[in-house]
Amino acid sequence: MMALFRTEVVKQIRRPRTYVALGIAVLIPTIATIALKANPPTPQGGDEGLFALAPNSGILVAVAMLRFMSRFLLVLIAALFAGDAVAGEAGWGNLRYMLVRPVRRPRLLSAKLSVSALLALIATVLIVVTGLVAGGIAFGLSGVSVPFAALSQSAGQLLWNTVIATFYVAWSLAAVLSVGFFVSTLTDVPAGGVGAGIGLYIVSQILDSISSVGSIRYILPTHYLDAWNILFFGPGPNADMLRGVLLQVGYAVVFCGLAFWRFQRKDILS
């Protein structure tokens, strides 16, 4: 299994697309930090509020970038890695050659899924680490106390909460990743898998914004996406965060299960 995992890692880390995706994860926080330093925003509420608070501590730059990037770019990156995982290889015609090695299909699929998930995690961590480094250089890594924003934490607390938020956001990509991965096993066109992942996110966001949809909203994969804000502007981890984690577990189990079930029975014609 490790040999297979290693070969999949090598394939991905030598791929220009991977460099571009991870490069964006580094570039955007860097540019944003430079912009914040050059042109500090005035404090305001809402999503803009985190950016406005960022000059108080470099740690908040990382937090603001995590929030900003989790809204679409991270989703795009996760969908790209997962949607392309099997379909990309099938599109090149190389999948059939992978499957005539003495390797069971579930093991190949496990290796591909693990590498996709690992890359999505790396992208998330890179955003935060870049935000911390750039923010630290620009504004220092101090604690903050901003009474009007109900934010008062030491540097240690901020860092710890940032770590939790990073893994929460990374795990929140599980639904997009598993749906993209499932569709990737059905098609030879990588865009199909990528589109499915992104499509799920967009549809979920739209439906979640319509209150008339009712309780169905609670099972939409993006419903608890921002639940981690409570780590910074509230008492700490709460039930919504737990629901968010469990909801993603459900999506991951269902769609990864479907992917494995389907792929084991699939005729490889590509």
Place this chain on the structure above:
Amino acid sequence: MTEAVISVSGLTKRFGEVLAVDSLDFSVAQGEVCGLLGPNGAGKTTTLRVLVGLVFADAGEARLLGHRVRPGDPDLNRVGIMIEESAFVPYLSGARNLRLWWESGGAPWANADVDTALSVAGLGNAIDRKVKTYSQGMKQRLGLARALLSRPDVLVLDEPTSGLDPGEMREVRQLLRRVSEQGATVLLSSHLLAEIEQVCSHAVVMDKGRLVAAGRVQELIGAEGSVYIEVSNVRRATTVLKKLAGVRRVVSEPPGLAVEIDGIKRSDIVAALVHARIGVETVTARHQLEDAFLGMVSASTASELAVGAQGKGAAEGGTTTRRSRLGEG
């Protein structure tokens, strides 16, 4: 009797409404080089895919090395495979592709027959270039190299010389002969009938998913066609040959005779002439595999049409008819 290394029995595979392979039966014994012949859509590639576990059969089975190959079967390490065109990870070098493919099976690179593979690939320094810069011929050679990495006991090759130039095609044919001489069994599909004729000891002819004929290539060629014979006495030879059953026509083509045959072996013709004390200087088979193949496939189609008509009659008359086969090995 030699044990069958490849054995296909009652193999049937349907893709939706399309019946790709229909109750196919044939076998390949150890050390044989068997050609799988058939027009486009005959079901050759599907048969090969079932054989190596890429496609699941609806009925019947394909056995390789004595058992049905399932995905991930450990015995796949003993099989060199090339299905349709060679494909690789385009942004990696040829060498990296070979290594990653090999190592994905869990085997150390040191165990691979790299020297043979690289000599077959014959890519020189290009082996370190990205595959996306390769020509089709270079990819095909790299694909053959990949198939040989494990020193395979069986080679399953689908159109192995596709995209190669004549010199490279000859090298591949020589390679296949070499691996066969070393005891490996080869099953290859090809559209190039001359190639099958030159390389294969046996052939399986398919059309519309069904077996049309199977057997030794020489037998398939010799079943009908024509030969050109140069003899010591043309007039007497003409008389003798015209009396032979299985000779349709004898035409004088100085300095020899063109003999159209149907069902008689060339060796029997020569024996009859020698028995009549006529000297035989040369015997040349004019009928090549291409003619035999086209004859068999068109006869198969005609047979199918006849069965269709009979089937219609049967439906009306209450009898059933099974399509007849031209021959089975």
